[in-house]
Amino acid sequence: MIFGYYYKIFFSTNKLAQILLCVCCIFLGTSHAQNESSNWYFGSNSGLTFNTSPPSALQDSQMSTGEGCASVSDFAGELLFYTDGRTIWNRNHSVMLNGTDLLADNSVSQATLIISKPNNLNVYYVFTMDKPVFLHNNLYYSEIDMTLDNGLGGVTEVKNVLIASDVTEMLTSHKSDSFEGHWVVAHEMSNNKYLTFRIDELGINTEPIISSSGSSAGGFGQLKISPQGNKIAATLYSVTDNINVSSFNANTGVISNSKTLDLGNRNSYGLEFSPNGSLLYVSSGFVATPYIAQFDLSAGTTNAIQDSKTVIHGNSPRATGSMQLGIDGKIYISAIQDSYLDVIDNPNALGIDCNYIESAINLGSNRGQYGLPQWVESIFSNEIITVETTCPETVVNFTLKHNNFDSVIWDFGDPSSGVNNVSSDFNPQHTYPSSGTYTASATMQANGGEFQYSKDIVVFTNPETTETVQLIQCDDNMDGYAAFNLTEANEIISEYNGSLIFTYYLNEEAAKYETFESQITEILNYTNNNPFNDIVYARIENTNGCYSIAEINLTLSSNQFPQANMLNYTTCDDDISDIDHTDGIATFDFSDATATIENLFLDQDVTVSYYTNELDASSENDNIYNINEHSNSLSPFIQNIWVRIDGTDNNNCIGYGHLITLTVIPSNIDETDILDEYVICYDTDENIINTDLTIHTEISADNYKFQWYNGSMDDVVNNSSSTILVGAENNYYTPMHHGFYTVQITDINTGCNFWDSTHVIASYPPENINIEQTSPFFSTKNSVIVNAIGSGNYLYKLDSGEWQSSNIFSNIPPGEHIISVKDVFGCDVIEKSFSLVGFPVFFTPNDDGINDFWMVNSSENLVIKKILIFNRYGKLITELKGTNSWDGTYNGNLLPTNDYWFSMTYFNTEDFIEKKFLGHFTLKR
Structure with missing residues (x-):
């Protein structure tokens, strides 16, 4: 890789015509990159020069390498040197002074890159990567001084300096963007850590910035940063989700926010961003049927980017790298072992429109391999710094990044x-008079050479507006002042007013420069400063930030409103739609007004609008839209409605005043006892139990x-005739069914109605009770589940305990018990006795009548055949049949206090398998 001045050079009088021709043919309309990347050396003695159009093969390379390589040219596009990371060849294709034995490996995908030292045209750093252990690489750098060996350059004593160990092949x-210099990025092996090294005029900072982001990286793969410096992508060759795309911060060198993409059952190898940075191209690498895919990084979410994958090249036996x-x-x-390079002709275009051309560049007698020389990706970005969009008559500042x-x-x-149209200032300004796309260019001279950048600037249109409009307002007291609603001018100024932003100012200069001190904030109720006639200005902006200015003339006319013929509307306070029938609020229809x-x-075309107060009527603000169903919620019981009459031409005010009064008849009923x-x-037979229920x-x-x-209130409103209960006209009602009931109550004196409603809920007792013992037989802590059969919601009680909503009872002693069940509404209670198997x-x-006998409590599904009782020495005392009891005697004699043992033979009626149970109990005297 190489980084220097980001300029395209057109240098020397001999080459000027040739280079200018190249610009016209090759670089018109593209980002102007620097000529350091004009000559490529790679593969098996292959080379390519961009000093011709189209690029043509070079046949003078002395280098043969399988993968990583780098080369660099000067500002004029003349070769300086090239390397495979082990040997460096100078511009004469001879081995550079001290240019051997650099530490790199022939099978490392990005084995080397070249970086120029900031603010020093003679010093370069060559980064190299070796492979002492398979897939585990070390990163080194060496220094080149181009003043050595009579300008052919040489490697200084700073050679093979280790800066990172156990890294992948990516570099x-x-x-x-924050200092004069560069970032160099590597990736640690077998984890997700990126290493970012800073290079500035002081040299290389060997303490990296460490960013943890994305998936763990294996040994193979490549790494690229977008030309804009905001994204970084890595191919993780042997990983299932084998592409990471992350955010790169060119100010800090930090990498974050990774998205993981999948090439699809193929190992990813090579990759490259489109010039505009919105698309990513990935090659599948070492596979029998390789292909190249495009991802749309602007699609949004990770899933959307993954779904945008388009195969732009495949079904070819030629493996690409x-x-x-x-x-x-x-x-x-590059195509492996092939004498041609493929080309993506229009890489900013989506899908197959990018135009993949197979075998586009002939390498002559030489062949490509997996690698191509790599560069500092920022050399492919536009170097003119200015706005990309602006407005007519707006000052645009221009500067160059370097x-x-x-x-x-x-x-x-x-x-x-x-x-x-031209300027020789280093940082000029220009104002474009009208909308359109303008291509600005900067032609620079340096070191006897000439080079150029260009950038497109889009100038949007200003809003189309009427320059001068008029608002006419009624003067109700002829003092020359009134409140204007300035927004009434919007639709006169522009028919597209809904998509525009309007602000208003006291003078034109303030509108142009958006002077806050002169901005009008009370736009809905602005009172003119000058009597009878005044002028204010509107600034109108579109979504692009472009603006126009319109003059608004404010004129007052006399109020011609008729004060007679007051219209009165009266309604009751207890309309069915208003549950609160005592609040003085009702719904009015005064549309016939x-x-x-x-x-x-009759002799004028007018429009009539309605308002709740005089100020709104004066300024035409917040008018009443629905005069068919107007609620007087802002003024209970009595509300005055202001009417405004305007001419249909330019909304001229004819007059306004209080013409309508709305009155709500109050209700004498506060509430019912319903x-x-x-x-x-x-x-259970659907017969009503509580026949005395009355509403x-x-x-x-x-x-x-x-x-x-x-029916409910809504039922009655929608269909009162079908829901009416004929003959139910008392102040009470006895329901015979569950459901909703509504009553209309009419005041005999006023005729006003009000409504109330209630819900009659059905309650059903359980039809039956099933009790299931869930604990084992003969347990001292028994548990049961009570299953109530019925359609209600029930509460449960054991013996004389508390009611509970759970139907599970625990820690119940053996013996006889009673379960009670009732509906949650308490309509009826049913009970059922049950016995828990056990013994005292x-x-x-x-x-004394208490615990005088010992016996085993049985149940419905337990059959006891016999019980044998023994004393503590094992002597049989007595034999019981079934559920018979023992009185504590032996042959008519009272036995003493002691522990006694028993053996019980029984079976369960569910399986009829005979079983035995052994236990003991205490006889107390």
């Missing part, structure tokens, strides 16, 4: 500006009428 570089952007804006591709030149002539691409008012101006919900209880309004029938409906751990046969 690239880019110009820094490295790809490299040339100074002509095309991408060149100032290492003697003089410059600028051509702004604007011949209509005459002598102002428009025809009434228009009839007062609950939000009631519960109707059914038995009471608790409102006297003396002053009100009642009508009940079967002690009993007290003292005739």
